[in-house]
Amino acid sequence: MYDFDKAVDRSNTSSIKWSKAAIKAICGNENALPYWVADMDLVTSKAIHNAMMKSANFGVAGYAEHPNLTNDFISFVFRKHNWAVDKNSVTYSQGLLHGLALALQTFTKKGDGVLIMYPTYAPFFDMTRKNERRVIEYDLGYKDGLFYFDKERYERESRDAKLILLCSPHNPSGLVFSQEEIEFILTLAKERGQLVFSDEIHADLVHPGNTHTPLGKLSEKTGTKSITFMAPSKTFNIAGEHFAMAIFSDRDMLSAFKREQQKLYLDSPGFFIGEIAEAAYTDSDEENRELCEYLSGNAAFIRSYLECEIPEIKLVNANASFVAFLDCSSILDKVRKDRDKNPELYDGDNNLLAHFFGMRAGICMNDGSWFGKKYSSFVRLNYGTSREMVKVALDRMKKAVREL
Numbered sequence: 001m002y003d004f005d006k007a008v009d010r011s012n013t014s015s016i017k018w019s020k021a022a023i024k025a026i027c028g029n030e031n032a033l034p035y036w037v038a039d040m041d042l043v044t045s046k047a048i049h050n051a052m053m054k055s056a057n058f059g060v061a062g063y064a065e066h067p068n069l070t071n072d073f074i075s076f077v078f079r080k081h082n083w084a085v086d087k088n089s090v091t092y093s094q095g096l097l098h099g100l101a102l103a104l105q106t107f108t109k110k111g112d113g114v115l116i117m118y119p120t121y122a123p124f125f126d127m128t129r130k131n132e133r134r135v136i137e138y139d140l141g142y143k144d145g146l147f148y149f150d151k152e153r154y155e156r157e158s159r160d161a162k163l164i165l166l167c168s169p170h171n172p173s174g175l176v177f178s179q180e181e182i183e184f185i186l187t188l189a190k191e192r193g194q195l196v197f198s199d200e201i202h203a204d205l206v207h208p209g210n211t212h213t214p215l216g217k218l219s220e221k222t223g224t225k226s227i228t229f230m231a232p233s234k235t236f237n238i239a240g241e242h243f244a245m246a247i248f249s250d251r252d253m254l255s256a257f258k259r260e261q262q263k264l265y266l267d268s269p270g271f272f273i274g275e276i277a278e279a280a281y282t283d284s285d286e287e288n289r290e291l292c293e294y295l296s297g298n299a300a301f302i303r304s305y306l307e308c309e310i311p312e313i314k315l316v317n318a319n320a321s322f323v324a325f326l327d328c329s330s331i332l333d334k335v336r337k338d339r340d341k342n343p344e345l346y347d348g349d350n351n352l353l354a355h356f357f358g359m360r361a362g363i364c365m366n367d368g369s370w371f372g373k374k375y376s377s378f379v380r381l382n383y384g385t386s387r388e389m390v391k392v393a394l395d396r397m398k399k400a401v402r403e404l
C-alpha cells in the first residue's frame with residue numbers, strides 16, 4: 001500500500017512548481033502554495049525509487065544502453081491498455097513535446113492547418129505557430145459544466161486541417177474520449193487524407209470506471225496515418241527526466257521520423273531515465289493502480305466540497321489524471337470589482353483569476369487564459385497531492401470567495 005496521504009515536501013528543492021519566482025510570475029504572490037504545473041507532490045513507486053538510489057549509489061552516469069526498454073514499454077502498454085504494439089513501430093523520443101515538434105516538422109509543411117482542441121495545453125498552439133503552421137481552433141462543446149466532443153461541429157471545422165492534434169485524455173478538462181469518438185476522428189481523417197497525432201501523456205492515469213482508447217490501436221483498424229505518443233512522466237511522477245515513446249501507424253513514417261531525429265543527434269535516452277523507465281514499466285503496476293484510485297478520490301472530494309461549500313465554482317469532467325478545470329464564471333464580476341478597487345493586487349486584466357486566487361487565497365493555479373483566450377473564466381487546479389493539501393487549497397479558496 002502506498003501512503004499518498006503524505007505529500008512530499010518539495011519546497012526548497014529544484015522543483016519549478018515550488019519556485020517562488022515562477023509562482024510569483026503566475027499569480028503575483030511568491031508565497032502562494034503551488035497547484036499549477038502538472039507534476040505531483042506524491043511519492044513515486046518503490047521500484048523507481050530503488051532504481052534511482054541504485055544508480056545514484058553507483059555514481060557514474062556514463063553513456064548507457066537499455067536494450068530491454070522497448071519490450072518493457074510494450075508489455076506495460078499491453079497490460080494497461082490491452083494494446084499489442086508492434087516493436088517495429090516504436091521509437092524513443094526525448095520528451096513528449098520534443099517528439100511532437102519533430103513530428104510536426106517532419107510530416108507537415110509551413111502553412112498547413114493543425115486542428116487543436118480548445119481549451120488546450122498552451123505548448124500545442126505555441127509550437128504550431130513557432131513552426132509557422134496554421135492553428136485551427138476547435139472548441140470542445142461545453143454544457144452543464146462538462147466539456148464534450150461535438151461531432152457535427154468537428155466534422156465542419158476540421159475540414160481544412162492537414163493534421164489533427166489530439167490530447168487524449170484531454171488536458172486541462174480531464175475529458176476521456178470514447179472509443180466511438182476516436183474511431184470517428186480516425187475514419188474521417190482517413191477519408192480526408194489527414195494525419196492524426198495523439199498526446200497520451202495522461203493516459204495511464206485514467207480514473208477507475210473510465211477507459212482510455214489508445215489512438216494507434218484503432219488506427220490499425222481504420223488505416224489512418226497516426227502517431228501515438230505515450231510517456232511514463234506523469235504516470236510515475238518522473239516528468240523532469242523528459243522521456244516518451246512514439247508509436248507509428250506505418251514503418252515509412254517511423255523511418256522518416258528517425259532520420260530527422262538522427263540529424264539532431266537526439267536518438268538515445270540518458271543513463272538515469274533509462275534505469276528509471278525500466279523500473280516504471282516492469283515493476284510499478286500496483287503503485288499505478290493505487291494512484292489512479294487516489295486521484296479519482298481527490299476529484300470526488302473536490303466535487304463534493306465545491307457543491308457543498310463553494311457552489312459558485314464548478315469542477316468540470318476530471319475523469320483522468322490530476323489536473324482539472326474549475327469554472328469560476330459566476331464570481332468573475334465580483335473579482336473584476338475587487339481588481340478595480342485594489343489594482344495593486346492584480347496585473348490589469350492579465351491572468352485575473354490566477355491573481356485573485358494567488359493574492360486573496362494564497363493558492364497558485366494556472367489561469368484559464370493560458371489554455372486559450374476564451375477560457376479566462378476558468379483556472380486549472382493540480383490535485384496531484386495529498387487530500388489534506390487539496391483541502392487546504394479548497395478551504396483557502398472558500399474564504400477568499402466568501403470575502404469577495
Ligand SMILES: Cc1ncc(COP(=O)(O)O)c(C=O)c1O
Pocket residue numbers: 038094095096097098121167171199201202231233239242243244
Ligand atoms: C498534455 C501534455 N503534453 C506534454 C507535456 C510535457 O511533456 P514533456 O515534458 O515530456 O515534453 C505535458 C506536461 O504538462 C502535458 O500536460
